[in-house]
Amino acid sequence: MTILVLNCGSSSIKYQVIKMSCANEYSLLVKGQIERIGLSDGLLVHKPVDKPKFELTKSIPDHTSGINLILEALVDPDHGVLNSITELSAVGHRVAHGGEYFKDSAVVNKTVKQQIEACFELAPLHNPANLKGILSMENILPNTPQVAVFDTSFHQTIPAKNFMYALPYKYYEEYRVRRYGFHGTSHKYVAQVGCKMTGIDFDHSKIITCHIGNGASITAILDGKSYDTSMGFTPVDGLIMGTRCGSTDPGALIYIAEKEGLNLDRLSGMINKESGLYGITGVSSDMRDIHAAANRGDERAKLALAMFVARIKKFIGQYAALMGGADLIVFTGGVGENDYLVREWVCEGMEYMGILFDKEANDGVRARDIIISTPDSKVKVAAVTTNEELVIASDTFRLLKKRSE
Ligand SMILES: Nc1ncnc2c1ncn2[C@@H]1O[C@H](COP(=O)(O)OP(=O)(O)O)[C@@H](O)[C@H]1O
Ligand SMILES: CC(=O)OP(=O)(O)O
Numbered sequence: 260m261t262i263l264v265l266n267c268g269s270s271s272i273k274y275q276v277i278k279m280s281c282a283n284e285y286s287l288l289v290k291g292q293i294e295r296i297g298l299s300d301g302l303l304v305h306k307p308v309d310k311p312k313f314e315l316t317k318s319i320p321d322h323t324s325g326i327n328l329i330l331e332a333l334v335d336p337d338h339g340v341l342n343s344i345t346e347l348s349a350v351g352h353r354v355a356h357g358g359e360y361f362k363d364s365a366v367v368n369k370t371v372k373q374q375i376e377a378c379f380e381l382a383p384l385h386n387p388a389n390l391k392g393i394l395s396m397e398n399i400l401p402n403t404p405q406v407a408v409f410d411t412s413f414h415q416t417i418p419a420k421n422f423m424y425a426l427p428y429k430y431y432e433e434y435r436v437r438r439y440g441f442h443g444t445s446h447k448y449v450a451q452v453g454c455k456m457t458g459i460d461f462d463h464s465k466i467i468t469c470h471i472g473n474g475a476s477i478t479a480i481l482d483g484k485s486y487d488t489s490m491g492f493t494p495v496d497g498l499i500m501g502t503r504c505g506s507t508d509p510g511a512l513i514y515i516a517e518k519e520g521l522n523l524d525r526l527s528g529m530i531n532k533e534s535g536l537y538g539i540t541g542v543s544s545d546m547r548d549i550h551a552a553a554n555r556g557d558e559r560a561k562l563a564l565a566m567f568v569a570r571i572k573k574f575i576g577q578y579a580a581l582m583g584g585a586d587l588i589v590f591t592g593g594v595g596e597n598d599y600l601v602r603e604w605v606c607e608g609m610e611y612m613g614i615l616f617d618k619e620a621n622d623g624v625r626a627r628d629i630i631i632s633t634p635d636s637k638v639k640v641a642a643v644t645t646n647e648e649l650v651i652a653s654d655t656f657r658l659l660k661k662r663s664e
C-alpha cells in the first residue's frame with residue numbers, strides 16, 4: 260500500500276510517502292516539508308530517499324497552494340518518486356480536533372468530514388487546513404481512500420479531574436466544554452521512542468513530553484496513558500506559542516475586549532494569531548527569528564525567550580507534582596528537536612527534582628535522537644525527532660486493511 264501522509268500544521272505541511280506491506284514493515288520513499296506558510300519566504304524541502312534533495316523558496320500563501328507544490332514535487336521527472344499521483348493507494352491526514360466524536364482514527368466519509376467541520380471553531384488554525392487537505396486530495400484522486408488521524412485521540416484517557424474546567428457543569432453537559440488536548444500522536448510516539456532509548460517501561464512510568472513547535476504542548480503520561488496535557492478545549496491554551504498566547508487570565512481578556520471594543524471574532528484572532536512570540540516581540544512567530552533578534556540586543560525578544568522557557572518549566576513542575584515525579588522528560592517538535600539552547604534553559608536549575616543535564620551532549624544537537632541527561636541523572640532527559648507521519652501511515656494501513664477483510 261503506497262500511502263501519502265499529509266500533516267497540515269498551523270504554519271507547515273509535513274509529508275511523507277510510505278510503502279507499507281504489513282503493520283511493522285515499511286519503506287520510506289520521500290519525506291519533506293513546507294515551512295513558513297503565510298510568510299513572504301515560504302520554503303519547500305523535498306527529500307527523496309534515492310535522489311538528491313530539492314529546495315524551493317517562494318511565497319506560499321496558504322495550505323492549498325502548499326499541497327499543490329508537494330504534488331508537483333512528487334511526480335517531478337528529476338526529484339519525484341512517483342510516475343503518477345494515481346500510484347497512491349491511500350492518503351492519511353493529520354486532523355487536529357476530533358472533539359468527543361473520535362476516540363480512534365477514521366476512514367473519511369461524509370459524516371467524518373462534517374464532524375471535522377463541526378470542530379472548526381474549536382481549532383481555527385488547524386481543522387480548516389486539515390479539511391482543505393482532505394478535499395484537495397478528494398478532488399485530485401476521487402477514488403482513493405483517505406484516513407483521518409486525530410491529535411485528540413491519545414488524550415481520551417485523561418481523567419475527569421484533569422479534563423474538567425471549574426465552569427458551571429451544564430456547559431460540559433450541553434456543549435462538551437472540556438480539555439481535549441492535542442499533538443497526541445506525537446506525544447505518544449516520542450514517549451515510546453524515549454523509553455526505548457533509556458530502557459524505561461512505557462506502561463509503568465511517569466513521562467513528561469514537551470512537543471514544542473509553532474504550536475506547543477506538554478503532556479503528563481502515567482503508565483502509558485495520557486494523564487494531563489497543557490492544551491485545552493482548543494489549541495490556544497497552555498504554553499506560549501508562535502502566535503498563540505497560551506494560559507492567560509480570562510479576566511484579562513475580558514478587560515481588553517471591553518477597553519478595545521473587540522467582538523468575539525477579533526478576540527479569537529488576537530489570542531490565536533497576534534499573540535505568543537509574535538505578540539510579545541512584534542518581530543516574528545518563528546523561533547529562529549526570535550533568537551536572531553535577541554542576539555542583536557532586542558529587549559523584547561530576550562523577554563519573549565525568558566517567558567517561553569519559564570512557561571515550559573512551570574508545566575514540567577506541575578506535572579511532576581501531579582504524577583509524584585518523573586522518570587523521563589522528552590523534547591520534540593521544531594523547537595524541541597532543534598533548539599538546544601531552549602532545552603538547556605528549560606533544564607537549568609532542575610537538579611532539585613533529579614535532573615542532571617548533560618550540557619556537552621546537548622550542545623549543538625539538532626534533529627537527532629539523543630539522551631541529554633548524565634548517566635547518573637535520576638530523571639532521564641531526551642530529544643526525540645517526532646514522526647507523526649509514520650503513526651498516521653500505520654493507522655491508515657490498519658484501518659484500510661480491516662475494511663478490506
Ligand atoms: N534550528 C532551529 N532552531 C530553533 N528553532 C527552530 C529550528 N528549526 C525549526 N525551529 C522552530 O520550530 C518551529 C516550527 O515547529 P514545527 O513543529 O515544525 O511547527 P508546526 O507547529 O507548524 O508543526 C518554528 O518556531 C521554528 O523556528
Ligand atoms: C494542535 C497544534 O497546535 O498543532 P501545530 O503544532 O501543528 O500547530
Ligand SMILES: [Mg+2]
Nearest residue numbers: 268269472474
Ligand atoms: Mg506540528
